[in-house]
Amino acid sequence: xxxxxxxxxxxxxxxxxxxxxxxxxxxxxxxxxxxxxxxxxxxxxxxxxxxxxxxxxxxxxxxxxxxxxxxxxxxxxxxxxxxxxxxxxxxxxxxxxxxxxxxxxxxxxxxxxxxxxxxxxxxxxxxxxxxxxxxxxxxxxxxxxxxxxxxxxxxxxxxxxxxxxxxxxxxxxxxxxxxxxxxxxxxxxxxxxxxxxxxxxxxxx
Numbered sequence: 780x781x782x783x784x785x786x787x788x789x790x791x792x793x794x795x796x797x798x799x800x801x802x803x804x805x806x807x808x809x810x811x812x813x814x815x816x817x818x819x820x821x822x823x824x825x826x827x828x829x830x831x832x833x834x835x836x837x838x839x840x841x842x843x844x845x846x847x848x849x850x851x852x853x854x855x856x857x858x859x860x861x862x863x864x865x866x867x868x869x870x871x872x873x874x875x876x877x878x879x880x881x882x883x884x885x886x887x888x889x890x891x892x893x894x895x896x897x898x899x900x901x902x903x904x905x906x907x908x909x910x911x912x913x914x915x916x917x918x919x920x921x922x923x924x925x926x927x928x929x930x931x932x933x934x935x936x937x938x939x940x941x942x943x944x945x946x947x948x949x950x951x952x953x954x955x956x957x958x959x960x961x962x963x964x965x966x967x968x969x970x971x972x973x974x975x976x977x978x979x980x981x982x983x984x
Contacts, residue, residue, distance in 0.1 A: 881948045882946065893913065894910055895975050897911060898969070
């Protein structure tokens with residue numbers, strides 16, 4: 780409002796100088812100075828509008844609304860703390876995003892298929908139901924890292940006693956009892972029904 784008043788006052792002053800110039804000879808330098816002052820005041824007014832809009836936006840950002848249903852965990856904010864842009868303060872767990880990662884030996888993969896039914900037994904005794912959503916198509920080969928020249932770095936003392944690799948299999952949860960409390964990182968045992976999903980298309984989220 781103060782910047783707007785400055786602009787209005789300079790407009791009136793310039794008009795008064797122009798009117799005086801038509802009646803009494805006015806200095807061109809005075810008219811140019813008045814015009815420069817007006818332009819400066821207008822620029823300051825636009826800058827003040829920008830600062831106001833920025834402050835209004837920052838005020839709106841002091842209220843954070845969750846985009847999903849879920850649970851706040853690891854809250855790192857206390858009354859009186861200052862929040863800096865880009866600093867993580869809240870971890871949010873989407874209540875509809877829980878899934879199970881089961882690690883099956885590579886020798887078992889021929890028995891599995893997308894859509895196979897699964898029974899999940901949590902370590903606390905609860906039982907869930909789900910189906911195979913996807914099977915990982917690659918894991919990191921620790922025995923064959925690349926050298927700086929992008930060639931294979933082969934270990935000359937290789938141990939030929941090999942253990943079957945375990946491949947991540949993602950299982951989508953279909954049925955969760957109401958009394959079961961799910962938390963990311965829980966331990967469970969997974970039992971699949973091989974072939975139960977081959978006669979039906981893979982389920983989509």
